[in-house]
Amino acid sequence: MKKLLLSKLDEWLTTLSETQRIILPIKQTDQVNFGVYAPGAEVSLETLRTVKSAKDAFFPQVENMMNFRSEGKSISVETVPLEEEDFILIGVRGCDEKSFEILDRVFLSDPFDPFYAARRKHATIVTLACSRPDENCFCTNFGVDPTNPKGDVTSWIVDGTLYLTGNTEKGEALIASLEDANDEPVAAQQNKTREILEKLPFAHLDLNGFDGDHLMEKFSSSKWADLSEACLGCGTCTFVCPTCQCYDIRDYDTGRGVQRYRCWDSCMYSDFTLMAHGTNRPTQVERFRQRFMHKLVYFPSNNDGTYSCVGCGRCLVKCPQNLNIVKVIKALGGDRNDN
Amino acid sequence: MPMNQEWKPKIVAFCCNWCSYAGADLAGSSRLSYPADVKIIRIPCSCRLNPLFILRAFQRGADGVILCGCHPGDCHYSTGNYYARRRMTALFGMLSYLGIDSRRTRVEWVSAAEGAKFAETMNDFAKTIYALGENVKLEDLRCKEN
Amino acid sequence: MQRELMERIRALMDKGVADQVLAWKRGEFFYDTEPAILTKDELGEMVYDSFCGPNLSKYLIKEMPKIENKILALIKPCDSYSLNQLITEHRIDRDKVYVIGVGCKGKIDVDKIRAKGVSGITGVDENGDKITVHTLYGDTTLDRKDVLLGKCLFCKGKEHRIADETVGESEDTSEGSDRFEMVKKLEQMTPDERFSFWRKELSKCIRCNACRNVCPACSCVKCVFDNPNTGVQNKAAANEFEENLFHIIRAYHVAGRCTDCGECSRVCPQGIPLHLLNRKFISDINELYGTYQAGECAGQRHPLIDYTQEDSEPSIVHERGNNG
Numbered sequence: 054m055k056k057l058l059l060s061k062l063d064e065w066l067t068t069l070s071e072t073q074r075i076i077l078p079i080k081q082t083d084q085v086n087f088g089v090y091a092p093g094a095e096v097s098l099e100t101l102r103t104v105k106s107a108k109d110a111f112f113p114q115v116e117n118m119m120n121f122r123s124e125g126k127s128i129s130v131e132t133v134p135l136e137e138e139d140f141i142l143i144g145v146r147g148c149d150e151k152s153f154e155i156l157d158r159v160f161l162s163d164p165f166d167p168f169y170a171a172r173r174k175h176a177t178i179v180t181l182a183c184s185r186p187d188e189n190c191f192c193t194n195f196g197v198d199p200t201n202p203k204g205d206v207t208s209w210i211v212d213g214t215l216y217l218t219g220n221t222e223k224g225e226a227l228i229a230s231l232e233d234a235n236d237e238p239v240a241a242q243q244n245k246t247r248e249i250l251e252k253l254p255f256a257h258l259d260l261n262g263f264d265g266d267h268l269m270e271k272f273s274s275s276k277w278a279d280l281s282e283a284c285l286g287c288g289t290c291t292f293v294c295p296t297c298q299c300y301d302i303r304d305y306d307t308g309r310g311v312q313r314y315r316c317w318d319s320c321m322y323s324d325f326t327l328m329a330h331g332t333n334r335p336t337q338v339e340r341f342r343q344r345f346m347h348k349l350v351y352f353p354s355n356n357d358g359t360y361s362c363v364g365c366g367r368c369l370v371k372c373p374q375n376l377n378i379v380k381v382i383k384a385l386g387g388d389r390n391d392n
Numbered sequence: 393m394p395m396n397q398e399w400k401p402k403i404v405a406f407c408c409n410w411c412s413y414a415g416a417d418l419a420g421s422s423r424l425s426y427p428a429d430v431k432i433i434r435i436p437c438s439c440r441l442n443p444l445f446i447l448r449a450f451q452r453g454a455d456g457v458i459l460c461g462c463h464p465g466d467c468h469y470s471t472g473n474y475y476a477r478r479r480m481t482a483l484f485g486m487l488s489y490l491g492i493d494s495r496r497t498r499v500e501w502v503s504a505a506e507g508a509k510f511a512e513t514m515n516d517f518a519k520t521i522y523a524l525g526e527n528v529k530l531e532d533l534r535c536k537e538n
Numbered sequence: 539m540q541r542e543l544m545e546r547i548r549a550l551m552d553k554g555v556a557d558q559v560l561a562w563k564r565g566e567f568f569y570d571t572e573p574a575i576l577t578k579d580e581l582g583e584m585v586y587d588s589f590c591g592p593n594l595s596k597y598l599i600k601e602m603p604k605i606e607n608k609i610l611a612l613i614k615p616c617d618s619y620s621l622n623q624l625i626t627e628h629r630i631d632r633d634k635v636y637v638i639g640v641g642c643k644g645k646i647d648v649d650k651i652r653a654k655g656v657s658g659i660t661g662v663d664e665n666g667d668k669i670t671v672h673t674l675y676g677d678t679t680l681d682r683k684d685v686l687l688g689k690c691l692f693c694k695g696k697e698h699r700i701a702d703e704t705v706g707e708s709e710d711t712s713e714g715s716d717r718f719e720m721v722k723k724l725e726q727m728t729p730d731e732r733f734s735f736w737r738k739e740l741s742k743c744i745r746c747n748a749c750r751n752v753c754p755a756c757s758c759v760k761c762v763f764d765n766p767n768t769g770v771q772n773k774a775a776a777n778e779f780e781e782n783l784f785h786i787i788r789a790y791h792v793a794g795r796c797t798d799c800g801e802c803s804r805v806c807p808q809g810i811p812l813h814l815l816n817r818k819f820i821s822d823i824n825e826l827y828g829t830y831q832a833g834e835c836a837g838q839r840h841p842l843i844d845y846t847q848e849d850s851e852p853s854i855v856h857e858r859g860n861n862g
Contacts, residue, residue: 082738083653084809101657104808105744114744115774188567188658188674249674254566254660283573283597287748288773289807301773307534308452316774322747324764324771370649373748373805374592375570383566443790444762444770447783464847474845477852478827482793482842484855485822486786486815489724491733499852529733532779 056234057215059098065231067092069141073177076110077143078103087142098144098210101187102367106295107149108156110142111172114292115316118168118302122310135171141227143179147202148192148365150180152295155363158356159298177223180204182239184211184246191255191379192364199250200243211238255364255379259387265354272346276384281341283374288319290368290377291344296361299325320344345381401455401521403430405514406445408438410468411503412460418507426514438462438499439472443483446497450530456496456521460513463501473501492529495520539706540586543640546705547610551578556636559610560597562590568662569648573597575609586612588664591645591687593801595620596754598630605634614642615708616689618699619797619833620754625700626836627795629757639698641706644682644690647804651685654678683711688813689800692717699834717798718821720814740781742808745774749802749812755792755832762787789815794823794840797833826850 057065069075075090078097085100087107120131153173160169180202183190192199201207205224208217216239219225250256263271291297301318304311318325320343323332334340352361362378369377407413413434419426435441438461449457459480461473480499488494500513547559563574563583571589574580575597595617601609613621618639624630651659651671658674669685671678683691692715696708724732750756750763762768763784775781789796789812798820802812823830827841827849 081742082809084742086742086808104742115776185657185675188660249658252674279574282575285748285751285805287746287751287805288744289746289748289805292744292746293807303773305534305776312534314776316772316776318773319746322764322773324766324773327766369566369570370652371807373752375565375572377570379566380572444768444787447786448769451779451783471845474847474849475843477849478842478845480852481826481850481855482819482822483786483790484852486790486818488729488855489721489732489815489818490736490782490786491729491731493729494856497852530779530782532777534777 054216054218054234054236054239055228055231057217057231059210059213059215062096062098062215063092066090066096066143069227074138074140075143076107076140087144098181098215101146101183101185101190102365102370104367104371105293106152106365106367107142107145108152108295108298110140110176111153111169112156112160112298112300115314116168117312117314119313120310121313128310135167137171137175139175139177140172141177141179143181145178145180145202145204146183146365147180147197147199148190148195148363149295150178150202150204151192151195151197151363152365153178155296155352155356155359155361156298158359177206177227178204179206179208179217179224179227182207182209182243182246184209184242186246186250186253187366187370188254189366189369189379190250190253190364191258191366193250193253193256194258194260195360195362195364197363200246209239209242211242214238258379258382260349260360260382261387263349263353263360263382263386264358265350268346268350268354271350271385272342274385277342278338280376280381280384281338284321284337284341284376285373286321286323286337286340287373288317288321289371289373291319291321292317293367293371295363295365295367296348320347341376345378348378349382399526401429401518401526402453403427403456403458403514403518403521404449404454405430405432406435406438406441406457406459407432407502408461408468408473409434409436411462411466412500412510414504415460415502415506415510418504419511420507422507424507424511426511427518429518430514437467437469437472438476439467439469439479441476441480443479446483447530450496450527451532451535453527453531453535455524455527456498456517458498458500458513458517460500460502460510463503466503487530490529493524495524496527496530539641540584543586543612543638543705544581544584546638546703547584548578548581550610550636550638551581554607556608556610558601558605559584559612560594560601561610561612562586562592562594567659569646569659575601586640588644588646589648590614591647591689591804593617593620593752593754593799595624595630596752596757598635599624599757602629602631602634608634608636610636610638612640613637613698613701614640615696615698616642616694616797616799618701619694619831620799621833622700622836623795623797623833624754624757626833626838627757632836637698637701639701639704641704641708642696643707643709644686644693644711646682646685647687650687651680654680654685656680683713686711687800688803688811691715692798692800694798694831700836717817720811721817721821724814724818736782737778739810740785741778742810743775743781743785744808745772745784746807748805748807749810750788752801752805753788753792754797754799754801755795756788785812785815788812789819792816793819794830794842795832796820797831826854 079088
């Protein structure tokens with residue numbers, strides 16, 4: 054195990070940033086989001102939850118895919134080069150780290166996504182353990198250990214010191230130059246945090262019945278109407294979610310050609326997957342149901358039981374009208390029979 | 393834009409069909425000159441100007457946008473330009489509030505008989521925009537490639 | 539007050555005035571109340587406390603076609619402006635709503651409690667001007683006024699502008715604040731300073747559309763930004779221009795109709811002070827066309843669909859100085 058005084062963090066980041074791009078939680082006008090480090094940036098590792106998740110580092114909200122240029126009667130197609138540069142992603146919490154596994158299942162299986170894959174390949178991920186989980190954290194339900202997250206390097210903050218341990222060759226190399234440390238403070242913190250985790254209100258959600266076998270039962274539940282009643286149909290939950298991966302591919306007419314880009318889309322929107330015949334989810338009840346059915350039923354039934362939720366709690370904090378996945382799990386989960 | 397080429401402003405003029413558009417015609421037939429950088433878009437009434445049109449003009453590369461309509465009191469539809477006047481005041485105020493130079497947007501009342509005023513207005517507006525330089529704050533780089 | 543309110547609702551329902559009520563219902567925690575339409579049987583879930591911040595008036599639009607008799611609606615003093623405005627715009631049928639004006643002494647913003655470094659919140663005790671927050675990590679005592687919702691700091695007063703009856707006491711929480719203070723401050727900056735202020739704010743936008751969807755004035759059946767035929771439909775801002783475009787148009791479209799209810803800023807996940815855009819329009823309207831408060835009463839004609847022959851010319855924007 055290695056250590057670094059937090060007061061020396063900026064120095065270390067500055068040195069690292071000379072050779073590689075660093076992405077980590079940065080504060081901008083009161084909000085903390087993952088952003089590219091530049092010396093002087095207001096780094097905020099202690100922030101438990103960034104507004105947006107760390108998925109932006111691999112799957113940005115907007116990215117160009119190709120350009121078409123028309124000249125006279127000919128049209129040329131220009132591809133956009135993949136991002137083939139190494140970068141370091143620092144301060145990823147256990148939940149966000151787990152979300153990469155879920156995104157990998159989507160983007161790295163057929164059809165393979167080269168844009169995502171390139172970024173994924175070039176990243177060194179430094180995770181950060183949690184020591185002060187929030188009342189609406191529930192990652193432990195989804196197999197996340199926030200006290201010991203994975204990644205190339207795992208780090209802990211104990212009393213103004215950052216402790217780091219390498220899990221991969223890439224990770225070991227990154228922290229090789231740092232001072233050695235013993236792991237007692239870390240172990241002590243982990244034990245304390247685990248006690249708190251046990252006491253969290255959502256530490257043991259009943260996920261029974263959220264699987265392919267109960268698909269029709271969940272789908273037809275009469276509770277969706279009530280659950281979605283207050284839904285505004287905004288995309289906040291989707292866009293702050295670390296596992297939401299839907300996107301739309303759009304063409305922008307620049308006047309000289311066309312720029313083809315993709316951007317995040319939300320199943321909460323009325324124009325989501327809009328087709329020539331219209332939409333197959335005409336009201337918010339269906340859209341709302343789609344989002345949670347996807348996370349809790351469709352995804353696990355297609356992916357060996359892996360839920361597409363990591364319990365980060367962002368949707369609980371950010372939903373304007375306080376709707377969220379925990380309310381859905383509590384209403385529909387377990388052995389309840391609601392017919 | 394190649395370095396050796398002199399920068400020329402792009403100006404979009406939205407002109408009311410019943411007055412300013414005819415005013416532009418008169419300017420032309422009277423052989424009064426106004427800059428070729430001014431691209432005229434004819435609208436049925438100054439009131440037809442949706443604020444989106446102005447923003448879209450800037451997006452597509454305009455450096456200045458001017459609206460020309462009938463003099464207050466002379467609207468072909470009686471009151472359209474009165475509404476346009478309030479709406480544009482509100483919109484221009486907002487653009488300025490966002491830090492966009494308010495001289496890039498203008499409203500002028502030009503009647504069908506005022507060919508000279510039309511030419512003069514356009515010359516003056518083009519001069520202003522020329523002095524302000526390229527619109528950067530409201531540009532869409534995708535439309536500016538090459 | 540909650541019990542009093544519940545009893546009154548039950549009594550009204552018993553009398554057959556309505557069989558549903560638009561209210562807030564309890565969530566998983568004490569703070570995550572959720573707007574809901576409750577029947578008499580569900581009335582037990584109802585909650586009314588310091589965490590009922592959401593403005594419910596817009597939900598009535600959705601209910602209108604479903605209502606046969608009447609619906610009860612709980613409306614706070616500030617929400618009553620929005621309700622009036624929606625009645626003015628014929629989005630809500632006054633005859634179908636029985637308005638219960640509920641008293642309000644300012645609502646608490648749990649995000650502001652969190653912003654003070656308080657995490658693991660499990661409970662709260664309110665005690666006059668102070669609140670004690672219980673957390674997994676111990677208790678913290680805070681001044682109530684420090685954690686009020688942004689909109690409550692510019693409270694429009696304790697009077698309900700529309701109500702069939704009122705329940706509970708209200709309090710003006712504005713403490714004489716000037717809601718245009720920040721607008722004036724921005725107007726005094728140089729254009730470049732203003733531009734960089736707004737770039738820093740608007741660049742955080744994730745285009746979740748929460749500001750639009752929550753807004754009682756944004757009630758178009760199909761928004762231009764959702765309509766593929768408008769040329770501006772977009773699901774994410776592809777660049778700075780589109781960020782600006784969305785926010786200018788959003789604010790512009792509600793200009794004159796915005797009651798300054800503050801919901802846009804309350805719901806923004808990135809904390810963008812969107813109300814400052816709306817307030818610029820309000821401030822300009824007040825200054826140029828006379829003081830106007832949208833939603834003060836039903837049936838008003840707002841200044842941007844009105845005119846006088848003596849109106850100032852748009853060039854006033856430039857003449858007023860410091861516009862670049």
